[in-house]
């Protein structure tokens with residue numbers, strides 16, 4: 001996965017995750033750091049919210065004062081050159097505005113926004129009143145990675161269930177916000193798990209407005225944190241890749257392998273995590289000398 005020479009860290013992207021926590025390690029900041037490392041980056045993390053959750057659901061959310069969030073962001077950017085940022089759970093409009101303000105002052109070259117709204121368990125991770133704020137934040141991103149329900153919220157339209165309708169809705173979102181969209185098909189009910197990169201302005205390689213990434217649904221309940229892990233992988237791979245479509249292609253292959261091996265981790269009684277380092281571990285000799 002590492003660009004060329006694994007001992008030459010001049011090319012290692014320095015990637016910041018701005019997100020909430022998951023003490024079971026499957027989603028949020030904890031998953032992001034694993035994903036960044038697995039995809040060849042140096043991971044850093046600024047916590048937006050502390051979430052008491054596990055593989056079965058969310059128990060409670062603690063949001064530190066917003067001044068402390070800004071203090072964390074400035075601590076990183078005053079010291080480290082950030083190559084890419086991944087933004088995940090933001091919880092409320094005060095936090096969104098603080099992150100937007102920081103981006104206006106310190107925008108890294110690559111900004112990936114996962115517009116986290118509701119966890120698989122059905123628990124809300126974004127205040128319902130913050131939807132307008134998240135729509136404004138989308139305009140600051142290079143890439144936004146909504147799942148099907150989140151795409152509908154960004155489009156301000158009802159959720160769709162046919163893949164062709166997903167592509168059309170993603171096209172409208174891209175045109176409205178002037179952003180590249182990765183529409184994720186993990187919520188499709190037809191046995192597929194395809195994704196699509198859509199840019200209404202034709203900013204993809206070769207002036208294209210669409211790249212599709214077909215995928216088959218893996219029969220597993222180990223899908224906790226797939227969206228977090230994918231967006232972090234993309235933030236890590238984009239500085240290393242010639243275009244978004246190359247980053248998505250590699251990230252999706254890595255994610256598919258990580259989902260496949262998630263159940264072997266034996267973590268939790270609900271929707272378990274993915275195995276971020278399955279590819280690395282597969283190449284290791286288990287024998288002790």
Ligand SMILES: Nc1ncnc2c1ncn2[C@@H]1O[C@H](COP(=O)(O)OP(=O)(O)O)[C@@H](O)[C@H]1O
Pocket residue numbers: 146147148184185186187193194195215216217218219220223225226227228230252255256259
């Ligand atoms: N069961 C599955 N098998 C294969 N890929 C999946 C599966 N579930 C999700 N994915 C993939 O994981 C990524 C996250 O998708 P999705 O579940 O739609 O987002 P989120 O986790 O944000 O709800 C996408 O690349 C999607 O195609």
Ligand SMILES: Cc1ncc(COP(=O)(O)OP(=O)(O)O)c(N)n1
Pocket residue numbers: 019020021022027028029051088089116118119120121125223224225226227228229
């Ligand atoms: C802190 C935190 N952030 C995001 C999520 C949601 O994770 P995501 O990868 O979008 O998907 P699911 O885990 O809900 O499938 C989370 N649970 N916690």
